[in-house]
Amino acid sequence: MFKSTLAAAVMVLAGSQFALSADYTMRLSHGDNESNPTHLTAVKFKELVEQYTDNKVEVQIYPNNSLGAETEVAQSLRMGSVEAEILYTGNLMPLAPSAGVLMLPYAYKSTEQAHKAMDALLEPLNERITQEAGVRALGLMEKGFRVLTTNKPVETLEDLKGLKIRVSPNDIAIQTFKSWGIEPIPMDWAEVFPALQQRVIDGQENPYTTAISSRFYEVQSDITEIHYMMWTGPLIVSERVFQSYPDDIKEAVVKAGREAVDYGRQVSAEKTEEAIAELKERGVNLHGAPKDEEKWQAAAQALWPNFYDQIGGAEWANQAVDIIKSSAN
Template identity: 60%
Template sequence: MRLRALIGAVAMLALCGPALAADFTIRLSHGDNEANPTHLTALKFKELAKQYTNGRVDVLIFPSNQLGSEEEVVQAVRTGTVQAQIPAMANVHPFAPSAGVLLLPYLFNTSAEAHKGLDALLPQLNERVTKEGGIRFLGILEKDFRILTNSKRPVKTLADLQGLKIRVPPNQISIKTFKSWGLDPIPMGWAEVFTALQQGVLDGQENPYTTAQTSKFYEIQKYITEIHYQIWTGPLLIGERFFQRMPPDVREAVAKAGFEAVAYGRQESAKQTEAAKVFLREKGMILQGAPEDEPKWQEAARTTWPDLYASVGGEAWAKTAVGVIEQANKQ
């Protein structure tokens, strides 16, 4: 109900003021605040879309889930009531299973490796997600690896991890990964996590450095381990039906704007990640780097891949995607 009301109000606003000068209005939703790289990516897309289309496209940005949850808005983009979005890949996966291949544990080892692989895979990925979900990826934002924080002890080895109560997102990829490490993870919605950590229901969680900063985990967590099991990715996506209604020259310009905006967002994310590390150290958190036995973590996590293939578009697609990523990083 809230989503429909807000979309209706936005539609009325789009008929007034400067938006009248544009041939196409793109309402872009995301779930982060205005300091986050996600929002900076959206602002750059707005700027470049206007520039490359000579003002024919106007982008209206709605941060902090103003139009509804990420899952609700993915559905709205599919039907055309919202035109674009930058959600976490895990929230796209249920609507376009093939996108889930990017969530496989230890698919990437570094951000630079991820950038090459994501860009190389984009055309083939779009062949699939346009059919599966009615959405198109203009580019894929990356906001560094999800790190492990906890309040109990330094985690330098797999043995140190045992017995900790760790929250994971409620998806099978994260759950199976942590189980492969001998843990019984606790799936939990994001809104409950801080309180659960504060009350001792949880000992730790995993998210990027910037999230540890903006969510003030330094108030209730002490130790950070760079487990590198999954890099945060989120597509700048647009509804395929809306995209195809635009003339070819406008489509080309919008696609170019999206791809370049994502590259800009990655740069901003890298800067914020380094700043977050400094900030968290100053707040007393102990940053330990990677586990001493990280190859064991990687080996165990990758044993889950065959069990996950069916949920990420099938074994053939998963192996094709991995091959494209590996080839891109050989060049």
């Protein structure tokens, strides 16, 4: 009893000494659980920031939206009352429309191209979102292409018709699904699983890893790789807070952010393969790409000019599209 009490006291003392030795505290919020690549990226970021700053910066991680919904926390970053966040790009768009270029449907043909494009877009994107939302992206992580989970096989556009599909409350996703001949249902994330369970909706779209971490295999029988959009999520910091740091801390935070995102991409690839294997074991039917995928792609890409006004204007959209296209070479 005495030993355990002493050990606990030592741990508390050590923690308080670390807190006292840290010059800065960085709270990092995200919306996923501890098994998700988002959280593993956050943990790597914490490790690297504390290492590269010699513990001058302490990073505290708040998973599962424990500091608030993603858009709310992004607003807090603008004010400087929260320091960092990893969030879905679609939830940054209300504050930083220019980030929407990452969500153009069928922009990427492969994961490799997506990484090249996102890395090339990072600096020009920061020039815009620091002004639009008061946040700076340290890196752009991804969790793979969003796949369509349903309670029946979907192998053609015809199979999709009549299904009630949940999409994130984002106009790009909404209009893309409308171009495929259905009326999608925008719905907050917290409502999705019970809605699937109660058959209020027939399906949803998210990466393979989400189908595991959110246990969608319990309520969905089929998956189609529609490839229309990659889940992208910037690791952002408050620009107001970032500019308050001395130069050595800024450099350390930027370096840690980029390395953490690279790590997160690697973990995401590994977790995706694990998720696919587990879904097969659980009896989920994986159909691969639609048999008429070119029809899905043509309908969605035809919408691109319609989105330009809401993603920062035609000039920026064309600049970003050129960067994305050049990354395919």
